[in-house]
Amino acid sequence: MSLPPFQRLLDEHRAxxxxxxxxxxxxxxxxxxxxxxxxxxxxxxxxxxxxxxLRGWLFTIATRKxxxxxxxxxxxxxxxxxxxxxxxxxAANGDPELWRAVRTLPPMQRAAVIHRYVLDLPYAEVAQALxxxxxxxxxxxxxxxxxxxxxxxxxx
Amino acid sequence: xxxxxxxxDDGFEEASRRAAExxxxxxxxRGLVDIGYTVVDSPIGRLLLASTRAGLVRLEYLxxxxxxxxxxxxxxxxxxxxxxxxxxDPARRQLDAYFEGRVKTFRTALDWxxxxxxxxxRVLEATAAIPFGSVTTYxxxxxxxxxxxxxxxxxxxxxxxxxxxxxxxxxxxxxxxxVGKYGGQEWRKEFLLRLEGxxxxxxxxx
Numbered sequence: 001m002s003l004p005p006f007q008r009l010l011d012e013h014r015a016x017x018x019x020x021x022x023x024x025x026x027x028x029x030x031x032x033x034x035x036x037x038x039x040x041x042x043x044x045x046x047x048x049x050x051x052x053x054l055r056g057w058l059f060t061i062a063t064r065k066x067x068x069x070x071x072x073x074x075x076x077x078x079x080x081x082x083x084x085x086x087x088x089x090x091a092a093n094g095d096p097e098l099w100r101a102v103r104t105l106p107p108m109q110r111a112a113v114i115h116r117y118v119l120d121l122p123y124a125e126v127a128q129a130l131x132x133x134x135x136x137x138x139x140x141x142x143x144x145x146x147x148x149x150x151x152x153x154x155x156x
Numbered sequence: 157x158x159x160x161x162x163x164x165d166d167g168f169e170e171a172s173r174r175a176a177e178x179x180x181x182x183x184x185x186r187g188l189v190d191i192g193y194t195v196v197d198s199p200i201g202r203l204l205l206a207s208t209r210a211g212l213v214r215l216e217y218l219x220x221x222x223x224x225x226x227x228x229x230x231x232x233x234x235x236x237x238x239x240x241x242x243x244x245d246p247a248r249r250q251l252d253a254y255f256e257g258r259v260k261t262f263r264t265a266l267d268w269x270x271x272x273x274x275x276x277x278r279v280l281e282a283t284a285a286i287p288f289g290s291v292t293t294y295x296x297x298x299x300x301x302x303x304x305x306x307x308x309x310x311x312x313x314x315x316x317x318x319x320x321x322x323x324x325x326x327x328x329x330x331x332x333x334x335v336g337k338y339g340g341q342e343w344r345k346e347f348l349l350r351l352e353g354x355x356x357x358x359x360x361x362x
Contacts, residue, residue: 005226005237007193010176018172034175035182042188045235 003051006042013055014038016119017062023118024066024111033069037062059119059129063111070107101151102144108132109144116141180238190234192243195222199255200344203321205244208233211265212247214318217340233269251321255351260288262322275301276313283314286327289352293331315339321348 017037021030041061048057102113108130115126116137127137183189193206195218204222206214206229213233216225230237241248246264253259266284271277278301285300286292298310314325320340326348330336335355338345349355 002227002231003235005230006235007226007238010179010238014172014176015168018175019168022168031171031175031178034172035179038176038179039183039186039188042183042236046190 003045003048004054006045009041009054009058010038013058016055017058020059020062020114020119021066023114024063025069029069033062033065036065040065053128056125056128059115059121059125060131063115063129063131066111067107070110097152098148101148104151105144105147109140109147112137112140113144113148180240183238184240184242188236189238189240189243190236191229192238192240193222193226193229194239194241194244194248196244196248196251198251200340200347203251205247205251206237207243207247208267208269210267210269212244212319212322213267213269215247215320215322217320217344247322254321257351264322266319266322270318271313271316275303275306275309276316278302279310279313280317280319280323280325283317283325283328284323286324288324289354291327291329291349291354294328294336295331297328311337324348327352327354 014034018030018034021033021037024030025033037058041058050057102110105113111130112126115121115129116123121129123134123137123141126141127134130137130140132140180189184192187209191206191208191213193204196203196205200217202218204214204216204218204225205212206216206225214225214229216222226237250259250262250264254262268277268280271280279297282297282300286297294307294310294314295304297314298304298306301310303309310328314328315337317323317325317339320326326335326338326345328336335342335345335349346355
């Protein structure tokens with residue numbers, strides 16, 4: 001087993017990690033989470049045992065940072081004008097209603113939906129990134145989708 | 157499910173590059189960059205410079221891309237290898253000055269981690285002491301490294317010099333005449349010796 005120069009990880013995955021974080025926490029917070037993700041990766045890198053899925057490893061860290069951010073956000077009042085979903089919406093360039101709905105999902109469902117549908121990852125990798133089993137990844141994605149659909153029906 | 161539309165990727169390459177730069181600055185400040193490298197131009201081609209916190213650890217003539225050398229550094233020293241021109245800047249400035257004829261003695265800090273303690277290391281240290289503008293022989297370097305009959309072994313140690321130019325292995329020539337071999341190709345050795353005024357005869361073919 002040998003670890004490639006860290007620069008290569010950064011070059012190959014930075015755009016996807018950034019995209020994931022913007023989708024998860026909004027543009028404003030994405031930069032901080034990005035830094036925290038790669039600094040934490042860099043800190044642990046020399047001791048990493050398994051180099052077979054470095055991308056998965058990075059996304060695991062990025063997901064943890066996004067979850068931390070959501071939890072911190074949930075504990076602290078956010079000025080209405082600065083709600084992260086608005087920033088993410090502007091960045092996302094997708095269906096704004098759907099994005100708003102995604103933000104209301106519980107953290108694990110939200111993370112699973114973003115991994116599955118924004119990053120287009122197979123369930124095995126969603127599971128790895130979230131640190132849960134593949135069944136749990138499927139279940140969270142399924143639950144998330146179900147909620148989103150019901151919200152859209154209500155909104156329609 | 158339609159979360160994304162075309163155009164989603166716009167700006168992410170650039171935004172993530174900026175975020176990566178900010179990350180590098182923080183990583184540097186927190187001492188998380190074990191090896192910083194950069195690629196620079198010189199009159200004898202592109203050079204890869206790599207420095208640890210202790211000093212310049214590797215200088216490589218780049219005839220292709222730096223991937224193999226970076227891989228090697230990651231495996232032998234530390235995988236925390238990041239492109240960091242700031243880290244290699246002291247060495248880069250000295251090299252520029254050397255090629256412009258303004259510097260004759262390198263004062264940049266060196267990290268000897270890539271050379272085994274013992275004979276090889278003593279050969280390179282003896283080589284580092286050969287003054288600008290002069291040359292010596294493999295036999296002499298071997299003698300100064302404590303092994304008068306080790307000319308061939310000295311040649312091997314010089315071939316593996318991880319810090320050419322700065323540790324001037326180009327100043328070691330065969331006792332029989334000619335510039336001799338050079339790991340970085342002989343034309344570079346000739347160029348360096350001529351730059352230093354140590355090569356008086358006209359090069360072949362001129």
